[in-house]
Amino acid sequence: MTRELTQNKIQKIWIPSKDDKPAMPRKSGGGPHLANPPTVIVMVGLPARGKTYMSRKLTRYLNWVGMPTKVFNVGEYRREAVKHYSSYDFFKSDNKEAVRIREQCALAALRDVKVYLTELGGQVAVFDATNTTRSRRDMILDFGAENGFKIFFIESICEDPNVIATNIMEVKVSCPDYQDCNKTDALEDFQKRIECYRVNYQPLDPDDYDKNLSFIKVIDVGRRFLVNRIQDHIQSRIVYYLMNIHVQPRSIYLCRHGESQHNLQGRLGGDSGLSTRGRKFANALAKFVEEQKLKDLKVWTSQLRRSIQTAEALNVPYEQWKALNEIDAGVCEEMTYEEVRERYPEEFALRDQDKYYYRYPTGESYQDLVQRVEPVIMELERQENVLVICHQAVMRCLLAYFLDKSADEMPYLKCPLHTVLKLTPVAYGCKVESISLNVEAVNTHRDRPEEIKRGPGTLIRRNSVTPLTSHEPTKKPRIDALDDPTIPELTPAPLTFCAATNGSLALTTQNLKRCATESHDIPQLCQ
Amino acid sequence: MSTEQTELTQTPLLKIWVPWAGGSTNQRRGSSRPQFTNSPTMIVMVGLPARGKTYISKKLTRYLNWIGVPTQVFNLGQYRREAVKSYKNYEFFRPDNEEAMNIRRACALNALKDIANYFAKEQGQVAVFDATNTTRERRGVIISFAKEKGYKVFFIESICDDPEIIEANIMEVKVSSPDYENCDKEEALEDFLKRIECYKTTYVSLDDESDRHLSYIKIFNVGSRYLVNRVQDHIQSRIVYYLMNIHVTPRSIYLSRHGESELNLLGRIGGDSGLSSQGKKYASTLSEFIRDQAIKDLKVWTSHMKRTIQTAEALGVAYEQWKALNEIDAGVCEEMTYEEIQENYPEEFAMRDQDKYRYRYPKGESYEDLVHRLEPVIMELERQENVLVICHQAVMRCLLAYFLDKSADELPYLKCPLHTVLRLTPVAYGCKIEPFYLNIKAVNTHREKPVNVDVTRMPEEALRTVPEHF
Numbered sequence: 002m003t004r005e006l007t008q009n010k011i012q013k014i015w016i017p018s019k020d021d022k023p024a025m026p027r028k029s030g031g032g033p034h035l036a037n038p039p040t041v042i043v044m045v046g047l048p049a050r051g052k053t054y055m056s057r058k059l060t061r062y063l064n065w066v067g068m069p070t071k072v073f074n075v076g077e078y079r080r081e082a083v084k085h086y087s088s089y090d091f092f093k094s095d096n097k098e099a100v101r102i103r104e105q106c107a108l109a110a111l112r113d114v115k116v117y118l119t120e121l122g123g124q125v126a127v128f129d130a131t132n133t134t135r136s137r138r139d140m141i142l143d144f145g146a147e148n149g150f151k152i153f154f155i156e157s158i159c160e161d162p163n164v165i166a167t168n169i170m171e172v173k174v175s176c177p178d179y180q181d182c183n184k185t186d187a188l189e190d191f192q193k194r195i196e197c198y199r200v201n202y203q204p205l206d207p208d209d210y211d212k213n214l215s216f217i218k219v220i221d222v223g224r225r226f227l228v229n230r231i232q233d234h235i236q237s238r239i240v241y242y243l244m245n246i247h248v249q250p251r252s253i254y255l256c257r258h259g260e261s262q263h264n265l266q267g268r269l270g271g272d273s274g275l276s277t278r279g280r281k282f283a284n285a286l287a288k289f290v291e292e293q294k295l296k297d298l299k300v301w302t303s304q305l306r307r308s309i310q311t312a313e314a315l316n317v318p319y320e321q322w323k324a325l326n327e328i329d330a331g332v333c334e335e336m337t338y339e340e341v342r343e344r345y346p347e348e349f350a351l352r353d354q355d356k357y358y359y360r361y362p363t364g365e366s367y368q369d370l371v372q373r374v375e376p377v378i379m380e381l382e383r384q385e386n387v388l389v390i391c392h393q394a395v396m397r398c399l400l401a402y403f404l405d406k407s408a409d410e411m412p413y414l415k416c417p418l419h420t421v422l423k424l425t426p427v428a429y430g431c432k433v434e435s436i437s438l439n440v441e442a443v444n445t446h447r448d449r450p451e452e453i454k455r456g457p458g459t460l461i462r463r464n465s466v467t468p469l470t471s472h473e474p475t476k477k478p479r480i481d482a483l484d485d486p487t488i489p490e491l492t493p494a495p496l497t498f499c500a501a502t503n504g505s506l507a508l509t510t511q512n513l514k515r516c517a518t519e520s521h522d523i524p525q526l527c528q
Numbered sequence: 529m530s531t532e533q534t535e536l537t538q539t540p541l542l543k544i545w546v547p548w549a550g551g552s553t554n555q556r557r558g559s560s561r562p563q564f565t566n567s568p569t570m571i572v573m574v575g576l577p578a579r580g581k582t583y584i585s586k587k588l589t590r591y592l593n594w595i596g597v598p599t600q601v602f603n604l605g606q607y608r609r610e611a612v613k614s615y616k617n618y619e620f621f622r623p624d625n626e627e628a629m630n631i632r633r634a635c636a637l638n639a640l641k642d643i644a645n646y647f648a649k650e651q652g653q654v655a656v657f658d659a660t661n662t663t664r665e666r667r668g669v670i671i672s673f674a675k676e677k678g679y680k681v682f683f684i685e686s687i688c689d690d691p692e693i694i695e696a697n698i699m700e701v702k703v704s705s706p707d708y709e710n711c712d713k714e715e716a717l718e719d720f721l722k723r724i725e726c727y728k729t730t731y732v733s734l735d736d737e738s739d740r741h742l743s744y745i746k747i748f749n750v751g752s753r754y755l756v757n758r759v760q761d762h763i764q765s766r767i768v769y770y771l772m773n774i775h776v777t778p779r780s781i782y783l784s785r786h787g788e789s790e791l792n793l794l795g796r797i798g799g800d801s802g803l804s805s806q807g808k809k810y811a812s813t814l815s816e817f818i819r820d821q822a823i824k825d826l827k828v829w830t831s832h833m834k835r836t837i838q839t840a841e842a843l844g845v846a847y848e849q850w851k852a853l854n855e856i857d858a859g860v861c862e863e864m865t866y867e868e869i870q871e872n873y874p875e876e877f878a879m880r881d882q883d884k885y886r887y888r889y890p891k892g893e894s895y896e897d898l899v900h901r902l903e904p905v906i907m908e909l910e911r912q913e914n915v916l917v918i919c920h921q922a923v924m925r926c927l928l929a930y931f932l933d934k935s936a937d938e939l940p941y942l943k944c945p946l947h948t949v950l951r952l953t954p955v956a957y958g959c960k961i962e963p964f965y966l967n968i969k970a971v972n973t974h975r976e977k978p979v980n981v982d983v984t985r986m987p988e989e990a991l992r993t994v995p996e997h998f
Contacts (some may be wrong), residue, residue, distance in 0.1 A: 004841055006802075006834060014849065015837045207753060225740075228754040231772060234911060241769045244759060272891075274536070302558070306536055309545045309558055313536070321544065321560040323897060334891075363800070363862075369851060383762060 011351055012368070013360040038149050039118040040235055042127045043141055045156035047202060048195050049168040051222065052157055055243065056129040057429050059155075062242055065402045066375060067368070068124050068235065073114050075130035078106040086178040089190050092197040107137070111144055118150060125235065126150075133202040135210065142214075153236050154216035155243070156205050164222060165195075172428050205229075222248055242379070248426075251385040252295070253403070255396050256421040258307035259283045260442040263335065264418065267443070270327060270334040275310045278440055282419045283314035285438040289421065290315055290388065299387045301325065301377075308390045319390075324377050327392035331364025338447070353450050356412035367412050370398050378402055393445055396422075403431045413449050418442035541879050543888040564597055564763040568647040570674050571656045571767070572667070574685035576731060577724050578697040580750065581686055584771070585658040586957050588684075591770055594930045595903060596896070597763065598652050602643055604659035607635035615707040618719050621726040636666065640673050647679065654763065662731040671742075682764050683744035684771070685734050690749060694724075701956050750776055770907070776954075779913040780823070781931070783924050784949045786835035787811045788970040791863065792946065795971070795997025798855060798862040803838045810947045810968045811842035817949065817966055818843060818916065827915045829853065829905075836918045847918075852905050855920035859892025866975065866994040870987050877990055881981040884940035895940050898926050906930055921973055924950075931959045941977060946970035971997055 004017035042059070044052040056072045063070035080086070082102055091099045107130060117123035132138055138154070145152040159165065169191050170184070179187035205211045205218060207229050217240050218227040226244055231237050259279030263271045275283065290298065300317055302308040303325035312319040333341050333348070342349045345362075352359040360366035365373075374395060381387060381399075389399065393416050401411040403424050416422075419442045423434040537548035544560045571588070573581040585601045592599040611631050612620070620628045639657065646652035661667055667683070674681045688694065698720050699713070708716035734744055739757075745768055746755040754772055759765050787807030791799045803811065818826065828845055830836040831853035840847040861869050861876070869877050873890075880887040888894035893901075902923065909915060909927075917927065921944050929939040931952050944950075949964040972995040980989040 006837060006841070008834075014832060015834050017841065224758055226754070226756040228756065228772065230752055234908065237769075237773055237911065240772065241765075244756065244768065245765055304544060304560065306538075306545045310536055312558065313547060316557075318557045318559070321558050323900070372851070380762065383765065 010347075011355050011359050012366060013362065038151060039123065040125045040151045040153055041114060041118075041141070041145055042125060042239070043132055043138070043152060043154045044127065044129050045132045045138070045154050045205060045216075046158065047133065047198050048131060049165050049173060049191070050157035050159050051168065051219075051248075052131070052155075053129055053172070054248075054429060055155060055157065055219070056127045058246060059239060059242065060125075060127055061402070061405045062378075063125055063239075064405070064407075065378075066238075066371065067408075069122055070125040070127065071117055071123055072127045072129050073110045073117075075103075075106050075110050075128075078110050079103060080177060082106055089193040089197060092194050094197060094201055107140075111141070115144075115148055119148070131198055133198055135203050151232060151236075152215065153232075153239065154205060154214060155239075156216060156218045158204065158218055158220045159222060161221060217243060219243060242382070245379055245382045247383070249385055250426070251387075253381060253386075253424045254293075254388040254421055255399055255416075255424065256286065256388070256390055257392055257396055257416060257418055258302075258305070258311045258390055259286075259440075260418050261307040264443050264445055267337045267339075268335050269338070269341070270330040272305050272307075274306050278419075278442055279307070279311070280314070282438060282440040282442070283311045285419075285440050286311065286390075286421070287315045289436070289438060290317075295386045297386060299384055300390065301387060302390045303327065303392060303395070305392070308392065311390050322377060324373050325389070325391045325395055328367070328370050328394035329361065329364040331361035333361050333364065356449075357408040367394065367398065368408070370394060374398050404433065405430070415446055417444065417446065540875070541883055541887050542894070543890065564766070565653065565680065565761050567678055567680055568652065569654045569680045569682060569763060570643065570670070571654060572661055572670055572681060572683045573656065573658050574661045574667070574683055574734060574744075575687065576662065576727050577660060577720070578694050578702060579686040579688050580697065580747075580776075581660070581684075582658055582701070583776075583957060584684060584686065584747075585656045587774060588767065588770065589654075589656055590930070590933045591906075592654055592763075592767075593933070593935075594899065594906075595766075596899070597654055598650075599654040599656065600646055600652055601656045601658050602639045602646075604632075604635055604639055604657075607639050608632060609706060611635055618722040618726060621723050623726060623730055636669070640670070644677060647677075660727055662727055664732050680760060680764075681743065682760075682767065683734060683742060684767075685744060685746045687733065687746060687748050688750060693750060745771060747771065770910070773907055773910045775911070777913060778954070779915075781909060781914075781952045782818075782821075782916040782949055783927055783944075783952065784814065784839075784916065784918050785920055785924055785944060785946055786830075786833070786839045786918060787814075787968075788946050789835040792971050792973055793998050795865045795867075795995070796863050797866075798858040800833050800835075802834050806947075806968055806970055807835070807839070808842070810966060810970070811839045813947075813966045813968055814839065814949070815843045817964065823914045825914060827912055828918065829915060830918045831855070831920065831923070833920070836920070839918050850905060852901050853917070853919045853923055856895070856898050856922040857889065857892040859889035861889055861892065865997070867991060870990050874987070874990070875983050878981055878983040878985060881978055881990070884977070885936040895922060895926065896936075898922060902926050932961065933958070943974055946973060971995065 006015045007018035008015050042056075044056055046052050053072075053074060053076075056074070060070045060072050079102070082105070083091070090096060094100065110128065110130070114126040114128060117126055128141065130137075132141065132154075142152055144150075166188070169188055173179070173191050174182075174184045174187035179190070182190070205214070205216055207216075207218075207227060211229075213230065215230045215232050215236060217229070220226065223244070223246070226240075228240055231240060259275045259282035261279055262273040262276055263269075264279075265276050298317070300312055300315060300319035302312045302319055302321050304321045304323045305326055308325070309319075309321065330336075333345065336344070338349075348362065352361075357367045360369065377389075378399070381389075389396075391399070394412070396416040397411050397414045400406070400414050400416065400422065401408075406414060417437075419438050419440045421436045421438065423436060425432045425434075535548045536545045538545050542560065546558065571585075573585055575581050582601075582603060582605075585603070589599045589601050608631070609615070611634070612628075619625060622628070636659065639659075643655040643657065646655055657670065659666075661670065661683075671681055673679075695717070698717055702708070702720050703711075703713045703716035708719070711719070734742065734746060736755075741758070743758045743760050743764060745757075748754070751772070751774070754768075756768055759768060787803045787810035789799075789807055790801040790804050791797075792807075793804050826845070828840055828843060828847035830840045830847055830849050832849050832851045833854055836853070837847075837849065858864075861873065864872070866877075876890065880889075885895045888897065905917075906927070909917075917924075919927070922940075924944040925939055925942040928934070928942050928944065928950065934942060945965075947966050947968045947970045949966065951962045951964065953960045953962075975995060976993040978985075978989060978993050980986075
């Protein structure tokens with residue numbers, strides 16, 4: 002009666018075997034089903050209240066913990082539909098033509114949300130728009146009910162004029178709408194734009210109209226929160242995340258321990274001490290930290306000797322986190338790659354096939370690492386200036402979070418010894434500066450082997466923002482025709498995967514152009 | 529820039545690397561305990577009687593202690609019962625009863641004194657001040673006290689106006705309190721409702737405007753809504769997260785180990801073996817047991833290890849695998865018998881007996897590490913309703929210690945025998961526990977602490993408490 006179990010070769014997960022077929026890697030990770038059915042997160046708030054900031058950050062976090070998430074920004078749909086933005090008049094509530102276009106854009110975005118959640122394996126869609134009226138939100142609630150999606154609102158409320166002005170200067174005046182304006186004109190126009198929305202703004206009402214909805218109100222950039230009717234695990238995690246992030250300027254420094262004895266021998270894992278050059282790096286790091294003249298720097302290490310030795314040279318208090326320990330290579334601990342290839346040739350090959358999901362026998366995978374390291378990320382979000390002295394695989398995980406790298410890319414990110422990466426939040430993303438401390442060390446990086454072809458099990462490349470660059474396979478024209486007098490219903494547009502119509506080519510060039518002018522939020526560090 | 533190279537040494541018990549300074553007590557820079565907060569924190573409950581303040585206080589304290597933050601509840605009602613030996617009726621709580629007011633104020637000050645002592649002398653980190661604290665005046669006193677001492681303050685206000693919930697609370701925990709031991713239930717209920725009225729006249733809720741500089745969470749209607757203001761640090765953030773995940777819907781949690789495994793039979797620890805034939809019998813008996821329990825919407829969780837999954841497979845229902853539920857990693861001792869450990873690592877074996885909670889196997893884990901690893905499981909268990917967790921001995925001890933509020937010293941010796949299901953049901957302020965032995969013979973895997981834990985002990989002394997095996 003009991004089914005036989007086999008251990009799938011890559012993830013080492015025990016599952017009932019189905020007539021000799023090897024089991025496919027489980028994407029959702031060894032954890033619980035976090036969100037089932039799909040969830041639509043609906044942003045609410047006047048312009049310049051940080052909706053897009055929160056949308057993108059949250060999406061980056063959810064993707065990193067293994068929950069396929071995507072942002073659908075209605076402003077971008079609008080920019081595709083209306084090629085040239087003239088002024089705030091477009092947003093006046095009596096501008097009938099514009100109102101119609103804006104509604105079509107919202108509907109088109111919702112269409113794409115539906116496709117993403119029902120056909121493309123998405124779990125969470127973030128609907129990033131003002132959604133400031135009850136009628137708009139009711140329409141979205143109906144959409145959710147029709148499709149069996151859960152709806153969670155995130156409303157951002159802020160009336161501090163300094164915060165608003167700063168937001169506008171940081172991300173609005175440089176946006177494509179204002180590419181031909183100077184900053185002061187842009188600021189002025191944008192503020193008038195906000196007023197257009199304010200006239201009809203109906204905030205979420207927890208006491209009456211909206212008391213049965215699930216939502217969080219983020220007030221004054223996180224000083225205060227009102228949380229109503231959390232339904233499930235994913236909403237609870239989202240609320241926790243939102244309550245831990247902040248916008249104080251600060252920098253996060255990531256580096257590995259100094260070169261270790263095992264590094265010199267090309268051995269994996271273990272708990273060896275620093276080599277001579279490693280000690281030199283530790284001293285150079287101490288000097289570097291001093292020169293940075295940081296206010297209140299926290300220093301974190303793992304519990305492995307090499308990272309602690311490195312921290313000791315800094316002569317400041319530091320905290321040891323077991324969660325920052327290097328990936329456990331199980332039976333392969335302390336072997337060289339040659340020894341692994343000799344003694345466990347199959348394992349060696351499997352790892353190259355799918356390095357993110359591959360779990361060492363009695364060890365860990367990158368996927369396990371992400372789960373292990375998540376509390377570190379949460380605490381990093383809470384903190385201000387932090388220096389994390391960790392290990393190659395761990396650093397790749399952390400870096401992938403900050404730079405929004407996919408699971409596919411993560412295990413191949415370049416994190417060389419004796420190099421400090423300084424991450425500074427800017428606009429919607431993270432600026433990265435790579436600082437080599439000029440102490441020689443071995444190279445421990447193994448590139449993705451060329452002969453490994455990416456098979457059908459390839460992960461869908463997750464994107465945090467839509468629309469995106471040209472090789473996105475699901476690009477399709479979003480607005481069928483602007484002079485169509487009837488408002489299109491919520492039926493999916495005919496799917497044109499990779500169909501090279503003139504329309505999509507035009508969109509492609511449009512996107513490339515936009516990328517050039519928009520502030521670079523995700524610099525390409527590791528190719 | 530340091531010219532002398534600090535050598536490191538690994539502490540034998542915890543396996544933590546620390547600077548070796550030739551034996552002198554060096555000021556350690558590297559803390560291996562996570563720094564949740566840098567000053568003691570007072571959690572101050574606010575709310576009318578029967579709003580769940582004591583329930584929240586006790587549960588939160590249990591959670592914080594379990595994750596390693598020394599926490600204690602200071603319940604003002606108990607101080608009052610000490611001061612006024614016998615309670616007559618609600619008139620004691622009338623706002624115009626000056627004599628009673630003085631007594632109550634004195635009690636509050638005593639409680640605050642004890643809190644200061646707890647922080648200063650007993651290494652406490654969090655104190656939960658469980659009282660109504662319904663007036664601005666009283667809260668002002670607490671805030672000044674905390675400011676003077678350098679403590680952080682975090683308020684938890686519980687607001688509820690659903691008369692059914694209030695009455696249910698009163699019936700569950702109030703009518704049986706020492707105050708009402710000579711009354712019948714109806715009398716007690718009536719008196720208590722009048723007691724609540726006494727507080728209502730002077731009750732001032734935390735105010736959005738005037739209290740905007742305070743750190744607090746307001747809980748409305750048993751968690752349907754929360755208002756969170758100015759979370760200051762990590763521990764407050766964790767507290768808020770915890771409070772937002774707990775609920776009071778009746779449910780049961782079933783804890784069980786996997787069926788007896790091949791390695792269990794051989795007295796070997798760890799590994800990833802399959803079920804023995806007795807173990808398989810247990811799995812099918814467990815399946816019958818679960819069916820007979822007729823549990824609504826039961827979730828089943830296992831670890832990633834073969835033996836728990838095999839056990840779950842017999843149930844014929846969907847289950848979820850959690851890596852976090854894997855057995856404690858015995859590092860270099862994996863798959864050894866205790867006899868082999870004594871032979872190969874006698875010092876390690878002795879140290880484990882000296883401090884089983886904190887002892888970390890070389891290249892492995894400690895119970896303390898396990899607790900840290902299991903915290904997300906506990907958080908999700910709080911969110912869920914009926915759950916069956918099929919796990920392992922050390923893991924089950926950790927989970928059980930959380931539910932039954934067992935200390936770190938007791939935790940590693942809790943009895944979690946094979947082929948026994950523990951059903952935990954929340955009741956009043958704690959947890960009712962019912963063991964179900966499913967009558968399938970299995971080896972005993974429980975090793976009591978030996979009398980002699982010294983590294984110099986003879987092997988026989990070390991192995992005296994090892995359970996029988998093949």
